[in-house]
Amino acid sequence: MFGNQGFSQDSATKSYNNSIGFRVGYDQGYLKDLNFSPLNYNEGGLLYALNYTNQSPNEKGIFNVAFEFSSPQLKAKTSGYLTSYLTMANLEIAYVRRVTTKEKLSLYLGGQYSSYLQIADWQDFESFSFLASHGIGIKGLLSYNLDSKHRFSSSLFIPVFQFLARPPYNGIDEEVIENQDNIEKIIFNAKPTSFNQYLAFDWRINYLFSLSKRFDLSATYLLRYQNLSEINKVIHLQNQLSVGLNVNF
Amino acid sequence: MKQIFYLIIVILTLSSCEKLILGEDEVNSPENNFELLWTDLDKSYSNFEAKSIDWNSLYSIYRPQVSSNTTDSELWTIMSNLIEHLDDSHVAIYSADGSKSFKSGYTLNEQSIPEFSEDLISTKYLESRTVVSSEDDLSYGKVKNKDIGYIYLGTEDGQNPAVIDEVVDVLKIHRAIILDIRQNTGGDDRYAARIAGAFADSEKVIYSVQTRNGVNHNDFDEKNFHSTKKEGDEQFLKPVILLTDRKTISAGEIFCLHMKSFDHITQIGDTTAGDFATTGNRSFLSNGWNFKYPVQLFLRPDGEYLDGNGGNIPDVYIKNSESDILANQDKVIEKAIQYLFDEYGIE
Numbered sequence: 001m002f003g004n005q006g007f008s009q010d011s012a013t014k015s016y017n018n019s020i021g022f023r024v025g026y027d028q029g030y031l032k033d034l035n036f037s038p039l040n041y042n043e044g045g046l047l048y049a050l051n052y053t054n055q056s057p058n059e060k061g062i063f064n065v066a067f068e069f070s071s072p073q074l075k076a077k078t079s080g081y082l083t084s085y086l087t088m089a090n091l092e093i094a095y096v097r098r099v100t101t102k103e104k105l106s107l108y109l110g111g112q113y114s115s116y117l118q119i120a121d122w123q124d125f126e127s128f129s130f131l132a133s134h135g136i137g138i139k140g141l142l143s144y145n146l147d148s149k150h151r152f153s154s155s156l157f158i159p160v161f162q163f164l165a166r167p168p169y170n171g172i173d174e175e176v177i178e179n180q181d182n183i184e185k186i187i188f189n190a191k192p193t194s195f196n197q198y199l200a201f202d203w204r205i206n207y208l209f210s211l212s213k214r215f216d217l218s219a220t221y222l223l224r225y226q227n228l229s230e231i232n233k234v235i236h237l238q239n240q241l242s243v244g245l246n247v248n249f
Numbered sequence: 250m251k252q253i254f255y256l257i258i259v260i261l262t263l264s265s266c267e268k269l270i271l272g273e274d275e276v277n278s279p280e281n282n283f284e285l286l287w288t289d290l291d292k293s294y295s296n297f298e299a300k301s302i303d304w305n306s307l308y309s310i311y312r313p314q315v316s317s318n319t320t321d322s323e324l325w326t327i328m329s330n331l332i333e334h335l336d337d338s339h340v341a342i343y344s345a346d347g348s349k350s351f352k353s354g355y356t357l358n359e360q361s362i363p364e365f366s367e368d369l370i371s372t373k374y375l376e377s378r379t380v381v382s383s384e385d386d387l388s389y390g391k392v393k394n395k396d397i398g399y400i401y402l403g404t405e406d407g408q409n410p411a412v413i414d415e416v417v418d419v420l421k422i423h424r425a426i427i428l429d430i431r432q433n434t435g436g437d438d439r440y441a442a443r444i445a446g447a448f449a450d451s452e453k454v455i456y457s458v459q460t461r462n463g464v465n466h467n468d469f470d471e472k473n474f475h476s477t478k479k480e481g482d483e484q485f486l487k488p489v490i491l492l493t494d495r496k497t498i499s500a501g502e503i504f505c506l507h508m509k510s511f512d513h514i515t516q517i518g519d520t521t522a523g524d525f526a527t528t529g530n531r532s533f534l535s536n537g538w539n540f541k542y543p544v545q546l547f548l549r550p551d552g553e554y555l556d557g558n559g560g561n562i563p564d565v566y567i568k569n570s571e572s573d574i575l576a577n578q579d580k581v582i583e584k585a586i587q588y589l590f591d592e593y594g595i596e
Contacts, residue, residue, distance in 0.1 A: 030270050038289075171530040
């Protein structure tokens with residue numbers, strides 16, 4: 001979600017329209033997934049992200065593709081023996097267009113396709129659960145150029161229409177058993193959903209420091225919230241703090 | 250700048266309030282751990298009706314035995330006593346570090362462990378034995394001085410069940426095969442079906458599976474029918490003796506079910522465990538203990554429950570005692586060899 005946009009230079013100094021960035025950081029959060037466990041879990045672990053951004057001339061539109069991966073530990077407060085692992089991957093493809101500019105502040109609005117997957121696993125899948133969502137949503141981006149070296153931006157993504165895949169009532173059924181060696185079939189066997197069942201948002205604050213025309217440093221904070229209302233509900237909150245480097249070209 | 254900084258501080262503070270986000274965590278108390286176990290089984294265990302279990306009445310017996318003063322050891326005993334009523338060795342509870350476990354209805358299974366010896370089979374009854382290294386517990390050979398092949402299948406877990414075709418190809422020169430699945434620990438029903446396919450004489454529906462999908466004890470999804478299927482280029486259709494015991498369980502019993510549907514198969518030994526249904530995920534208690542149980546209902550084509558009906562009953566009943574094994578005698582395989590001679594004149 002524009003976590004690491006390569007549009008650090010203002011219009012007067014900008015030389016490049018494309019940027020590729022890499023970030024590394026730490027993910028901290030909380031998870032309750034009743035399909036996995038009745039307990040509350042704290043999560044913590046490293047995250048990695050790749051990002052490609054293209055901006056049109058005069059920054060009228062920004063196209064962004066981002067991929068994030070993390071594999072934090074899940075720890076239950078009550079017992080160390082229940083420590084589990086969460087694997088998360090998130091692919092985003094977004095386009096936003098500038099709708100207004102006021103001095104150093106610009107507002108962009110647009111849409112995003114995202115494909116998100118999280119798999120919780122205890123002791124080599126003795127117990128597991130997953131949540132996969134694939135779909136589109138609205139995205140807003142607020143960009144603030146402090147000066148030619150510093151830029152802040154904040155973006156908000158709200159999924160609107162999603163195809164959601166979850167384990168069946170009891171975690172497994174004949175379909176899961178039949179396809180246990182074919183995970184794509186399980187995570188893409190999704191049902192359409194929207195705000196009636198799945199409420200989520202990604203809110204991100206990004207700071208860019210321009211080292212040169214070619215390179216930027218970035219720092220990003222992400223707050224991701226997911227709330228799935230079903231018989232085996234899921235509540236998941238993530239705080240992610242990461243730093244990275246952009247190469248503009 | 251200041252406003253952004255304050256905003257971040259406020260958000261970080263709010264988002265670090267676990268209780269606010271997730272709600273109260275489960276309390277680690279004897280009462281709550283009992284409630285978690287009983288409720289989880291109530292909502293998801295698949296065989297209450299198959300086994301005619303009144304789960305609510307068991308609650309009224311065992312719940313009053315738990316109080317805040319109940320020790321871990323007492324709670325373990327109470328929970329073990331509760332699940333023992335299910336008489337289902339797929340229902341098991343494990344201590345936090347995995348060092349202790351209790352399986353429901355496991356007494357007969359456990360008793361059968363010293364009533365079988367793979368070493369005795371190898372040393373006394375086989376001329377040779379080849380271990381199939383790609384699989385977890387598959388080996389084969391030839392019975393001493395007889396025109397009979399021998400296969401031992403100790404589990405239904407493995408990487409390549411199609412390897413059975415090569416085993417059958419080696420043993421097809423013999424007039425019969427003894428297929429030994431005593432102490433078979435189960436595994437993957439698909440693995441069992443593939444192995445059985447090497448012996449299939451026909452294709453027929455042998456059982457159906459439904460998965461529990463709701464809070465009521467009789468909430469299940471649609472029936473999914475499972476059939477026998479011929480696998481490989483060639484099937485072994487000469488007489489096959491299937492050896493079973495009380496610890497032949499789960500996917501091992503599904504394998505037995507496949508095999509018994511073929512005309513050239515005779516089951517000799519003891520009744521199998523009678524625990525067919527597939528287990529679900531491990532479930533967790535606040536104290537770190539975990540437990541598992543079946544979430545599926547297995548039915549014969551006529552609708553009769555497979556779980557709770559005594560397992561696969563052998564065509565010829567015989568079992569070893571521990572003293573037989575200690576005296577270097579496996580009466581079960583000897584009976585199989587004798588049966589092949591009596592019924593088919595094979596020696």
